[in-house]
Amino acid sequence: MRIGLFTAMQWSEAEAPGTVLASLREQVRAARANGFSMLMVGQHLLTGPMGMFQTVPLMGALAADAEGMQIGPGVLLLSMMNPVLAAEEAATLDWLSDGRYFLCAGLGYRPEEFQAMGVPMAERVGRLTEGVEIIKRLWTEPSVTHHGAHFHLDDAKASVQPKQRPRPPIWLGGDVPGAVKRAARISDAWCVAPTLSTATLLSHLDLFREERRRTNQPDDVACPLIRECFIGRDRAHAEAVSRGPLQYKYRAYSSWGQGETTTGDFDAGYDDFARTRFLIGDKAEVRDGLLRYAEIARTDTILLRVQWPGLDQQEALGNIERIGEMIASL
Numbered sequence: 001m002r003i004g005l006f007t008a009m010q011w012s013e014a015e016a017p018g019t020v021l022a023s024l025r026e027q028v029r030a031a032r033a034n035g036f037s038m039l040m041v042g043q044h045l046l047t048g049p050m051g052m053f054q055t056v057p058l059m060g061a062l063a064a065d066a067e068g069m070q071i072g073p074g075v076l077l078l079s080m081m082n083p084v085l086a087a088e089e090a091a092t093l094d095w096l097s098d099g100r101y102f103l104c105a106g107l108g109y110r111p112e113e114f115q116a117m118g119v120p121m122a123e124r125v126g127r128l129t130e131g132v133e134i135i136k137r138l139w140t141e142p143s144v145t146h147h148g149a150h151f152h153l154d155d156a157k158a159s160v161q162p163k164q165r166p167r168p169p170i171w172l173g174g175d176v177p178g179a180v181k182r183a184a185r186i187s188d189a190w191c192v193a194p195t196l197s198t199a200t201l202l203s204h205l206d207l208f209r210e211e212r213r214r215t216n217q218p219d220d221v222a223c224p225l226i227r228e229c230f231i232g233r234d235r236a237h238a239e240a241v242s243r244g245p246l247q248y249k250y251r252a253y254s255s256w257g258q259g260e261t262t263t264g265d266f267d268a269g270y271d272d273f274a275r276t277r278f279l280i281g282d283k284a285e286v287r288d289g290l291l292r293y294a295e296i297a298r299t300d301t302i303l304l305r306v307q308w309p310g311l312d313q314q315e316a317l318g319n320i321e322r323i324g325e326m327i328a329s330l
Contacts, residue, residue: 001294003327004038004303005031005320006074006194006226009058011051012248012309021053023313027306028065030317034324039066040074040104040226040303045113050252050309056089063096071097074191074226074303075106075173079124080117083131083151087138091162099163104191104224105132106173125182126150132170132186139167171224180204184211192225192297194305195253197276201225205297222299229279229304231286231322238280241315243270245308246278279304287326 005028011020028039039062043055055073063071071093078086086105094101107124108114114121130148137144138158146153162168171191172183183190190208192201205223212219228246232238247270274280279289290302304323307316 001290001330002037002070002301003035003290003323003330004040004070004224004301005036006040006042006303006305007307008042008044008052008305009307010047010249010252010309013049013051015051015309017051017053020051023316024307025062025065026313027316027320028062030320031306031324032066032069034320035327036069036320036324038070038072038102038301038303040072043073043075043077044110045077046110046116047252056093059093060096063093066097068100069097070100070102072102072104072168074104074171076103077108077113078105078131079107079128080114080119081131083134084138084153084156086131087135088159090135090168091139091158091160094162094164094168095160101162101164102169102171103135104171104173107179123150128172129182129186132172136167136170177204177207180207181211184208184217185215189221189223192223194226194228194277195250198293198296199276202296220298222301223297224301224303225293225297225299226303226305227279227290227293228274228277228308229286229306229323230319231281231283231326232319233282233322235281235285238282241311242278242280242308245311246270246274248310249308283322283326283329286323287329290326291330 007024009020009024041055041059044052055076059071090101090103107128111121127150130150134146134151139162144153144156170187171189172187173191173193174180174183175193175196180190208223209219230238230242232241247267279286293302306319
């Protein structure tokens, strides 16, 4: 089983960006030393008052700290980006990571991001679909001519192609059935968001596999899962330390209108919400939960988010070390 570190490394108004960046680099080095084999870096725009570094330059800065780990964005907001730039930045990162890059992309769901980028939300599906096609072709073909609804290329030759052959893996995120089916048709795997309950992710995985069969593609794909995770010295410690930072994080998700975070009073329903999504407890509890996800979702790839705004750095590092001890026992 591959265990990865998923970070958006967001911070509260009380925290300083320089301190946050130094902490993140320390966390990545600790994860690498403790048996994590992947690093995924999230992306959003205009997150204020919550702070967040931008994904592509951050991955470039972290590539040396994550040496030997797979590295990629999750999810890259491809529907509001130019796919030529996305393809060449990704290929550059593949070389910086010695051929260990993966691309996890998605539609995006926040109107303010689309408005700021000058892209109508109504065009996001078409732009994503075309974007994935263009990226695949720029990564693998000597020249690309493409005349689509949103992008036009004539005899375009990529400045750099990836080190990996034939190309890096492409995953697509998305919380709704249409997005899951799209991932089955045009990508290598569907990436399961941490906001989805166990019941929903299993239902969506069935949709993914049905669509793969319908389109005559292998359906035995191990789709990566993202889960929030805190291993404490005991359960009481885990719950006490993680609760406040996780509530801060998910209040933001709720205000942005993301998926299943928007129903009812989030704070009042936090315990029920966490029970069906988060891996919080002592090492034995989290190990059991992780193995259960691997079995029921039929996956060998689980990415864990171990830091949230307001979490003390020493607590985050302790969490990583205890997860490392769990990894060694798997």
